[in-house]
Amino acid sequence: MNTPQLRLKDVFTPGGQPSVTYVSRDHLKLEQRVKEALARGYAINVVTGPTKSGKTVLCNHVLSQAGESVSIEGGQIRTEEEFWAQIAHQLELGRERVRTESGTTTDTASGGLKIGIPNVAEFNFGGDSAIGRATERSVTYDVNHKLASLKHMVDHDIALLVDDFHYIPQEVQKTIIQTLKGAVFKGLSVILLAVPHRAFDPITVEQELEGRFKHIEIPPWDMSDLVLIPERGFDALNVEASARQNDAICAEGFGNPLLVQEICSEFCIKSGIFGRAIEGQKLDLSTLETALTEIAKSKGFPKYSKLKAGPDARKKRQARQFKDGTSQDKYSAILTAVAKIGPKTRTSYDEIRSTLQSMLTATSMPAKHEITSALINMSKIAKEKIEGEPPIEWVSSEDSLVIIDPFLLFYMKWATHHEAPGTQTIL
Secondary structure: OOOOOOEEEHHHHOOOOOOOOOOHHHOHHHHHHHHHHHHOOOOEEEEEEOOOOOHHHHHHHHHHHHHHHHHHHHHHOOOOHHHHHHHHOOOOOOOOEEEEEEEEEEEEEEEOOOOOOOOOEEEEOOOEEEEEEEEEEEEEEEEEEEHHHHHHHHHHHOOOEOOOOHOOOOOHHHHHHHHEEEEEEEOEEHHHHHHHHHHOOHHHHHHHHHHHHHEEEEEOHHHHHHHHHHHHHHHHHHOOHHHHHHHHHHOOOOOOOOHHHHHHHHHHOOOOOOOOOOOEOOOHHHHHHHHHHHHHHOOOOOHHHHHHHHOOOOOOOEEEEOOOOOOHHHHHHHHHHHHHHHOOOEEHHHHHHHHHHHHHHHHOOHHHHHHHHHHHHHHHHHHHHOOOOOOOOHHHHHHHHEEEOOHHHHHHHHHOOOOOOHHHHHH
């Protein structure tokens, strides 16, 4: 029997559940903490961590070993009915059930006539004969998805995982939490995944939950853990890669395992590597920058465009003239400056101002209050107009712009209109 060839998508799994390149980070005891939470029971467990930091991968891995589970995507839920309908669908409960009901009907006849009929009992009352007939009928009724799902999960010890719980509308969160309380009391295992600043949403929407709430925080990734992804993946594909190349790939991932998975995958594709080969394969180093640019096209643009647009303007904004002859408004110019600086997870006001001065003509340079006003507005847009964890925040007390979204950082570095580093500076 021939062994199936190991394919690229079996190894590097951006957006999927990794196996070959799964990194447990044992030194942090993350799996152990989730296992202990499930074993302890009788609580709603909230697992938090930065966007795409491996929360889902971790919990799915643990749950796959612990037994049967149901997984729901919070981003797909807008009503309580949708939530329970999706669970019922995964449990294959159906929409209708048929119940069989049995009983007896009695017929009365005069003259004491006795009739022998199978399954019929005869009764004599005076001169009459009362004959009881066994009956049976089928009754079809609609299934209550909520009640049926809860009972099935509790009876069969099936855990419930809700990914991106923070995406569910708050009023729907409240009804879901209220319903889950009783099932958790009966032993239902529940894990909710959310971004850090939304960790306590379940308590906020339902104050009585406080005693049944457990929080597990997923810390950021270290380079020593991230580098295991390319090391294991390239080895499985029989690809030659140096430690320097692996480090460079991880450096471009801004500490995010999903980005590292995607960079490795795209780098292989651009190098013509689609699976494991008997003979050693080599990465085409000249294609890495192309791979990074290709990935950036699908990362961060919606968030970047909202920040770049700024707040609704009552009048046309002033165009800022760049020394290269182009022009942009204040918001676009600031983001271009931040991108040119790194971009970095934390950028000071002085760095932004200094970079703007190097890019703009003297007459187009915005004043300090104009720059800080724009940064404050972008921070407000990030909180109010972008779903999920705000990608940026202007910290006034530190005069610093913090960018916590790795996809936005990646997009700003590789897809915005500024000079990206050449391949020779990467490897």
